[in-house]
Amino acid sequence: MKVCIISILGRPNVGKSSLLNKIIKYDLAIVSNVPQTTRDQIMGVYTENDYQFVFVDTPGIHKPLNLLGESLNKEAFSSINDIDCILFLTPVNEEIKSGDKLILERIANSKNKIAVISKIDLAKSPDDISKKIKSLEEFNFQKIISVSNKNDKSIDSLIEILKEYSYEAPPFYDEDYITDKSMRFMAKEYIRESAINLLTDELPHSIAVEVQDFIEEEDRITINAVIYVKKDSQKGILIGKGASMIKKIGTNARMKMGHQFNSKVTLNLKVKVSNKWINDKSALKKFGYN
Structure with a gap:
């Protein structure tokens, strides 16, 4: 090889x-x-x-x-x-x-x-x-x-x-190996991707996602996640009128996860405000940005 x-x-x-x-x-x-x-x-x-x-x-x-x-x-x-x-x-x-x-x-x-x-x-x-x-x-x-x-x-x-x-050299990985990233990590990224592609202006840069639960069952994956923004006004935009935007974000992310993970997916999203996460070392570490 x-x-x-x-x-x-x-x-x-x-x-x-x-x-x-x-x-x-x-x-x-x-x-x-x-x-x-x-x-x-x-x-x-x-x-x-x-x-x-x-x-x-x-x-x-x-x-x-x-x-x-x-x-x-x-x-x-x-x-x-x-x-x-x-x-x-x-x-x-x-x-x-x-x-x-x-x-x-x-x-x-x-x-x-x-x-x-x-x-x-x-x-x-x-x-x-x-x-x-x-x-x-x-x-x-x-x-x-x-x-x-x-x-x-x-x-x-x-x-x-x-x-x-x-x-x-000997191969580093098995023939069918694709990445070292876990499905939990990919779920976080797919949620962020869905939000970024549906939102405009500077809001995408203000978003962080935390997957709190990733539960794999025989016929389904259940994911509970929180999308963080910096301001209350951004929270309103992210949720949308009658929760329309957060529903779109969730639907798009869930469909992609279902395809990529080859499984039925239940996705529950919440939106929270973390005012200074983008300049806070502990918050960055929490979201995986060391």
Whole structure:
């Protein structure tokens, strides 16, 4: 067996989670159009014939405005240690920004690093891709490639390139293993994903989810969870008129859990206010952001 451990790095909202999900063919990392959706390192395992790749999806690296932001950056940069290859994602339709340069400085001395130009379906012409490649040439990447999550061939090409960085070793995990994350963790993330995709403005950044009970029975999983927000006014928005919004959030999350967990799911949601959780170390630890 040949193996490789790969860290996926980039600014918020550049397509890291979408790429991971596409590679492993499973909705593991939650996805939305809201920056900083990913708050944890998410490990996904791809096994094919004689190869096994362990991918680590990371929170988007950004200039932190609070303790949560500092925690997310720390989580992302910690993934650089003990890995074999780095995928640095940057969208075709965006210039190299200060956030990119922060990452590029940190990985400057990393040996095996590949620049991945993402979202190439947004390119207006082939020249856009050429210009993007040129802007990356000064950063000493071993390879610069482009991918589209809508094009399986580009994903296959990425896998073939990663095989060049693999080495002989016993497999880290069984052939059917996908992730180290528990169903309880995934339930928390699916609830947060549902809320993020139904809400607007800054409210998604103010949300934290705590799964208080995860009860597995023979024919059903029962989940009791609390969604926390920072303000009373946000609580009203999250619940909605006649509890309409919280019902939508619950329905969408429950349907996804049922599909992903292959089980009937009962989901009970509550909404609470925690004024300073985003800057409170004990609260961040409670929600899993150490």
